[in-house]
Each structure stands twice: as structure tokens, then as C-alpha cells.
Amino acid sequence: MNTRLLLIGCGKMGSAMLEGWLAKGLNADNVYIVEQAEAADKLSTRYGIHGVTDVREVPQDFIPQVVLFAVKPQILPEVIENYKPLVRAETVFLSVAAGKTITFFTSHLGEATRIVRAMPNTPAAVSRGMTVMYPTDNVSQAQRDMCETLLATVGLVSWVDDETLMDAVTALSGSGPAYIFHLVEAMAQAGEAAGLPSEQAMLLARQTVVGAGFLLDASDETAATLRENVTSPGGTTAAALNVLMDQTNGLPELMTRAVEAARKRSVELAG
Template identity: 50%
Template structure:
């Protein structure tokens, strides 16, 4: 059994229990968050969430939700305006808001939720749904050290957490780790297609490309070595990998320049959506 974290709150309300919210809830319960203090609000909960709440004695859509120590916002960003009135009634003077609403700034939340004080804005990514996420987080000035520790414990249940010195960096985080899984998935697509062009049967190329990226990622995770060192370790001078990297690392149109443009485009769009 997982040892409960001393930083976990005694009471928490989760608003929005979709793919990400539901995964976060499972992570918190695995860490030892007392289910008796958890409330879930979701107008259309999945069968999995409904079953989990029933099995663990979690209050699901009560008529009068309590004011909790922590309020986690995991609804779709476009639902904030409609839900703001009800959400404001769930806030006490010491309630910590943890928001994963993409594009909604701390200022946006304060303007729509007048009762809000301490707010942590977080940007998790899709692998958080399997406990291997990368989350960037920024705290408003009202967040206490204890509240920050609580938010850190909750967010860390689904992967690593990087605390940002300024909320201004959230858009860059979105462009790197938030959108980043899609870049990796597309890499697998492209590698498989290149394998097919080189003569492999499509299904075999797909399996090899998928397994290669999964294995390389796991090696990066387990080894502790830098990506540069791992790349050098697998590259023999004058060998096949060196020949391939000669293409990927060519300037000015190699992978480095392509990724720089890719992240810049995502960051610009994040800024537009936030504005």
C-alpha cells in the first residue's frame, strides 16, 4: 500500500473528471488521499469514474458540494464562464485552486471567480494519464509554502513537476511538453513510413518504429545520462547512425531548426489563445 503523503489535503473537490481529471483522481487515491474527503463534480461522469466513486465512497455530484481545502479545475476551458457562478460558491477564504485549464491565466480565474485567492496554474501533458507526465506549474503571490507543497504533491502523483519562476513561461511549457507528445507520435509515423519506403512491410515498419521510440524513451528515463551522451554512445564513427545523423543534424534545415520552428509555432498559438 502506498504511504499517504503528509502534504495531501484533508478535503478536495475535483471539478471535471474526464480523461485527465479522472487519471489525476486515481493518482491521488493511490498516494493515500482520503476518499471520504473527496468530492467530484461532473455532469456526465464516465462509467469508470462513477464506479470508482461508488467503490471508494467518494461524493459524486452532491446537491450541496462542500467548501474544500483544495479545488481542482479540470473542465474544458470554454466551460469556465458558464461554471464560474457555481465554482465561486465552492471557495472559502483559504481554498487553494489548482487549475489545469489550458489558456486560462491566473488573471482570468481571478476575474471570473471573485472569491479566489491562492491559485496554482498547471500545464500537464497526456502521459500524465498513465503516471508519466511532465507538468509545469506557476503559483500566484497568495499561495503559501504549505499550499505549494500540497499542489506539488497532487501534481506529482501523475509524473514530474517543474515549478516556474513566472506564469509567463506557461506558453513555452505548453509548446514543449504540453504539445510534445504529439511530436513524438508523429516521429513514429514518419519513421515507420521511411521504413516502408526502404522496403519493409508496413506493419513490420510500424512495429519496429513504435518499439524503437518506446525503448529509447525508457532508456533515457532509466539511465540518467544526457540525451547528447546517449546519442554519442550509439553513434560509431563512419557507421550507419553517423550517416543518418549527418542528415538530421545538417544546418540550416536539420531537425534542430525544424524543432525550433515547431515549438515557436506552438508557443505563438498558445499566446493567441491566452489573449
């Protein structure tokens, strides 16, 4: 992998991506990272890449194929215009900053900028993420492939052809890990209410969700089929699912409301 990469910010997710790229053969000499001084030094020492504190320290003859924004969304407006001199046809700007729209980038970098907006989620930190991407019309197929290859190192990748769908993506897969974590909390609380000690209830809830996830991942069956496989008519699982699957106040209705609330908030935050 000989992609020339400029990575802006290298926190937990950025580091996970970087480790994945290097493990798959990305040439460390082709990577520049813009970070604070201490972090830049540590990254240079640890990975053998070039760490700088300002984009102006990047050599003029280094033309990145991908400029990847991995900084926090609230920081991006303060630094983005520093990268305007890098806008050219051979460079695609890939952003994993939540809530930052194509309009945000074109307003700061210009209409000619080739941009891919991406929404990963936190399991990307352990290479089990789900990333959805949306490109501007001027992004070439080769640039799409390059972005997909980079983000496929930390999980699965999907594309949408309508940017407004990124709000739904944010609400489902972007925020989704938090829903699963809360499910573990709720299951543990229910276990306590049923008489289990708190630590044991949490152990059972946590491992049940982790194990079910692995089973789903390893199986060719749908989630519905796997559910049906462990549900005996008139049994304990069926009794619980009668409550959870109630169409009026069960999990489907609750989850629909939760995802819609997140989608609306995503729209609001995007301005």
C-alpha cells in the same frame, strides 16, 4: 493524505490523477467530484468518493483545501462563477485547463483568489507526465506543496516564476507528446520507403521510440551522451544524424520553428 479535495471534471486525466491519489492513501471520504449524473454515480461506486452534479450539493461544512479544475477549457467559462463562494484563504484553486490564465480566474473569482495554474501533458494518464505550475503571489508554501504532492502522483513537477513562460511550456511539454507520436509515424514511413512492410515498419518505429524513452529514463547519462554512445564514426547512425542534425534544414531548426509556432498559438488562444 488527508487533503480535502473538490475535483471539477473527472475525464481520462482526472481519473488517472484520482486513482494515483487514492493509491497513495488519499482518504476517499475527503473527495467530492462534480460531474454529470451518470459519471458521478459511476465514480462514487468505483472509488468510494462523493459524486455530485452541482457544487451546491456539496455540504456547507465541507471546506476544500484544493479546488481542482479538470474540465475542458471551453466549458470552464460556463461554470467557473459557481465556485466563487468557495474563495477563502485556506482554499487554493488548481487548474489544469489549457490556456486559462491567472487573469481569467481572477476576473471571475476575484483578486484575492489563491490560484495555481498547471500545464500537464497526456502521459499523465499513465503516471508518466510532465506538469509545470505557476502560482499567484498569495499562494502559501504549504499550498504549493499540497498542489505539487497531488500532481506528482502522475509524473514529474516543475515550477516557473513567470506566467508568460507557460506558453513555452505548453509548446514544449504540453504539445510535445504529439511531436513524438509524429516522429513514430515519420520513422515508419521512412522504413516503408526503405522496403519494409508497413506493419513491420510501424512495429520497429514504435518500439524503438518506446525503448529509447525507457533507456533515457533509466540512465544517468544525458541525451547527447546516449546519442554519442550509439554513433560510430563513419557508421550508419552517423550518416543519418548528418542529415537530422543539419543546422540549416535539419531537426534542430525544424523543431525550433514548430515549438515557436505552438508558443505563438498559445499566446493567441489565451487572448
